[in-house]
Amino acid sequence: MWDYSDKVKEHFFQPRNAGPLADANAVGDVGSISCGDALRLMLKVDPETETIEEAHFQTFGCGSAIASSSALTEIVKGMKLDDALKVSNQDIADYLDGLPPEKMHCSVMGREALQAAIANYRGEEWSDDHEEGALICKCFAIDAVLIEDTVRANNLSTMEDVINYTKAGGGCASCHEGIEEILAKVLAERGETFKAVPVKLDKEAPKPGKLTNLERIRRIEAVLESVRPQLQRDHGDIELVDVDGKTVYVSMTGACAGCQMEALTLQGIQTKLMEELGELIKLVPTRAGSLARATSQP
């Protein structure tokens, strides 16, 4: 049986706000029965204040899908629509004290239903490029589609690249066979062959705490400088804006900004920074909105 938190169990056994909402004026349907997950979110929005007065759900799905739906309705009740749009799937998972990696897609579905419902209220079309593949890396909940897209977009060719860009494979290493298969496939497409090079896991981190502020900034700049050529090749760029303790603010421009790849790229750079400085670093793009993506990418 899954290792569910008490909060998940509580919301599954006593779901809040379940069932149809008669006077809903915002409805979002996502998922499909073929995937085993389907969610209808129904909101009653006050047109004057754009505040969500009531939220109900109907869900076909497993324990965590039902719990995520229930949590979502509790989270958004009383929120203004614009604030509700900022709710990320991580917020839903956090509200439930976490979800097992295999179940993160349940919270993603919740966020999507919310966006779909708000789009419905505003009379907009909502669509999602949502695509999910088989779960490859259980340590970091990363699926095949994400790995394949990242390998392709960044011209990656080694296991170490994949670990740096996606985190996949950077934990227990038992998913390396699956990752190697993806690498071999994508490399074959570009007419190369995959050669296995030994991966150094658990790298010796540089001694932390000894860096002066100036040294830290120099190192951060050096890391950013090292990834720029790759970004520029994809018609993008990155620039250091500010450093505030453990938070590094950057601005991203060009083709990368806002796209799904941005979150991946940021994650990869963040990992590099952490290795280089030997401390926890949070990399934050200075445009609102992108942060949520960077952290919500499962």
Place this chain on the structure above:
Amino acid sequence: MEGIYLDNNATTRVDPAVVEAMLPYFTEQFGNPSSLHSFGNKVGLAVKKARMQVQELLGAEHESEIIFTSCGTESDSTAILSALKANPERREIITTVLEHPAILSLYSQLEKEGYTAHYLKVDGKGRVDMDEYKRLLSDKVAVVSVMWANNETGSFFPVLEMAELANAAGVMFHTDAVQAVGKVPIDLKNSKIDMLSLSGHKLHAPKGIGVLYLKRGVRFRPLLRGGHQERGRRAGTENTASIVALGKACEMALAAMEHENTEVRRLRDKLEAGILAKVPHAFVTGDASNRLPNTSNIAFEYIEGEAILLLLNKFGIAASSGSACTSGSLEPSHVMRAMGIPYTAAHGTTRFSLSRYTTEEEIDRVIQVVPEIVAQLRKLSPYWGENGPSAEPEKDFAPVYA
């Protein structure tokens, strides 16, 4: 309450008499059966006795046809890989789409290594097309592997007939009988089955012990080479305590065979009829007239299996499901998809598997609880209206993406 365990196809409790039989082999009888001194000698005799107990349950002609392994999966891999090594010029392999991952994952790996794998398709009840099978048999085929009974539905494949056909075509035949052994009578000496896998923990012996039956004269290449244990066919010091336990469990299964096929079957039928009488939009999957006596697999439409299991668990009832969510993948069970069970039902399939310990009171309790649980979940489902499924689920619930 102790809990109602209806998940015996997943694993079984070790019978207390089996535990008792095995315990001395951890303490006073700790010797190595290969040793010449008296510490080992008695253990060697105990292993021999266990081998004969297995032989009897399987109806094998010779005791030496029994090879002890570490589990059903090892037996499966040993059988298939042996057949390939013994027939290096044959590059095709046959199986069915309903096999356990112990076979399917191995076949898909072998495909990557250049073998051509044929997967026999099945109809809505999980039955293979024998004409398709006959067409595929040729001297290019190294081995056929077909499960005796399916772990999810309990349905049988006609393995005796399929073995005859393979034999006539000069092709080796293996059956994964992990679910069948101990539940239905087996008489290997009068069959053309070359190899058979079984696993102890499905018949009230411990986990981590299995058997590969290898018909005398069938060409064999070991998976593990080393010492001379199991006549050099499976090296590694014997798991003596578990071997003794498996022997005892086989003896007990043989003694209970009649009970399994009368009383256990009656309880299973009662459970199934009781649930179906009270729950609308539910049906039995698989071949109901041709299956294990202990297994019932019911599809509850418009709800999801993991949610059913969680609620059952709250009532102390253990079952299992073919839903995507219980496996951690996004697809419902390959067995249900292969039989063409619609998605509206496949995610809600629930397997109840009984054992000789299952009681009438337990079954009555489950019959009472299941309809409530199903009704409770259907209330949450967007595919379910006031008094039944939405007339047109596709239209009433039209998500933005699928």
